[in-house]
Amino acid sequence: MATLVFIFEIETGLMNSALKKANLGKNQRPFYANTSPAALKEALRKMHLVRMFEEMAEDSYIRGLTHGTMHLSIGQEASAVGITMGLRKTDYITSTHRGHGHCIGKGAEAKYMFAEFFGKEEGYCKGRGGSMHIADPETGNLGANGIVGGGLPLATGAALAIKQQKRDDVAVCFFGDGASNEGAFHESLNLAAVWKLPVVYVCENNGYGMSVSTDRSMSVPNVADRASSYNMPGVIVDGNNIADVAEAMVVATERARRGEGPTLIECKTYRTRGHSRSDRNKYRTKEEIEEWKARDPIPLFEKELLDMGIFKQADIDAVQASVKAEIEDGFNFARSGTDPVPEDVTRDVYAREIA
């Protein structure tokens, strides 16, 4: 396992007032003290939804029901949900090729995502995008992206628009460790820092850019180390611990909303599945994968909820059962969706049809 640094840094003066006033008794950390049981349940529900959505998507692919490829984020759900759970609908996210979790986190429904998977008109992208471009713009999701680093300038621009329009929303940019080696990363973070844009850059560092490890591709041990080049806070969190992720995000988001500029959060995490359907796992060991599976973010979250007496096992079972039903309904909805007609291949290339 790569060296993990589980640090949660709250910079003095940046901590939000709600956190400061929080009752930190009963050994509760700010996340549990300040998040309502309903919101905690919703976060757990979404983590299960992401997991079960991807398991069903994978199953559909193996059964030959869908084509193309997909990039599963199984093991990374705490980061997707922890980052998005406190966002408003009017906040933006840009997502990555491994974006199902971000999409659900920001508010998308599984049934329309399945419909997209099956290439149906009912899908979020009407079957034109597929897994790699899945997004619900209605919920502020500006799109998953097939280009590594593609979303970095886009989120920066969305933040620029927010500033231009004098709104107090934020733009959140998900990207991977691999994208931090792209030129777009440097240009975007520099622009955001120079212009003090309301953007939070969230690196989901799962240790590999496809097959090449961060040890072999990065000049520094942590993506967050790069933040100092842009004079912005760089925070490292345990990406498999939703409380860690969400607490860092609260600080970063409040800083952005106050107009104090961008933050880089690095979520150290792991994808337990391969890069995509073509991956035969030749670049990492079974032991490494098993070590990370033992740190699965979902049971980890559930254990904390149980230990603190916030939920009983029956509550958790009920969440799981409702998600299972939602997934089955969504799958069936999508399977019976409408196929596009070939004549529509050029529809929606332009806002107005052109000759």
Place this chain on the structure above:
Amino acid sequence: MRELSFAQALHEALDIAMEADERVFIMGEDIGVYGGAFGVTGDLVHKFGEDRVMDTPIAELGTAGAAVGAAVAGSRPILEFQFSDFSGLAMEQIVNQAAKMRYMLGGKVNVPVVFRMPCGSGTGAAAQHSQSLEAWFAHVPGLKVIEPSTPADAKGMLLAAIEDPDPVLIFEHKLLYKIKGDVPEGHYLTPIGKAHVAREGRDVTVVAAAIMVHKALEAAEILQAEGIEVEVVDLRSIRPIDTATIIASVKKTTRLACIYEGVKTLGIGAEISALVAESEAFDYLDAPILRLGGAESPIPYSPILEKAAVPQVDGIVEALRNLVKGRI
């Protein structure tokens, strides 16, 4: 009507658009107090402030993407590339993001961004500051590519581009910035996708764009003295392309010459030739189709070679004469 230069006409379009719609802003390298490398933004920063006339770091990929992201998030950004050659650094955001975002998301977002693209040779700036790359971008569905040749069209087409819901690249030939012409006052739109018959004639159709329109008009004047009447179609829009106007003109004149500054091979002349060959105008042709385009080389520095690298009036006159007289 008063006369304005091409650059002044563009400036006026920016001024009108920013005055009318506070979502409109322009960003680019040295467009603030410097006024832009070619003086197009001029004093706009003093009128609209640094938040709407934004000097950017030298970061073409980042700023192009920021413009696209801002467009999707409800603003109306205009990005000035200092030279269109530098768009190579930003290809990812223009081609993979701006052009495809609407389609990939099922038509649920608009990307109303404008990229201003100073282009062309003739300034002695050599290979990396002199290209005409409009055909590259015209190959990409989702983009619109326009190339005005007159000050009046520069203003009307830039305003149309700013109001367009899709990404538009406006190519501005650098030698045109100083030319003058009548420009209507106030707000007006010159539609994107419509060619303009700049000169009527019965013997040969020249389809040209940007500075080549002016060279073709000069050639037409010379040939008129020899009794050859040249019709000059100012293309104005590369994507979408005005097939109907081109076909109608060729049916009338029965001869076609495509004249453009971009490299001849696989350039816009290939597309124009093909769309005529595919149409009913093919049967009307009395001569092979002629293409005059840029040389198969980078733009050279030497003034002799630089002239030789793109079509010039003398060469155009000779080629059209030969075409009409059946010598090719």
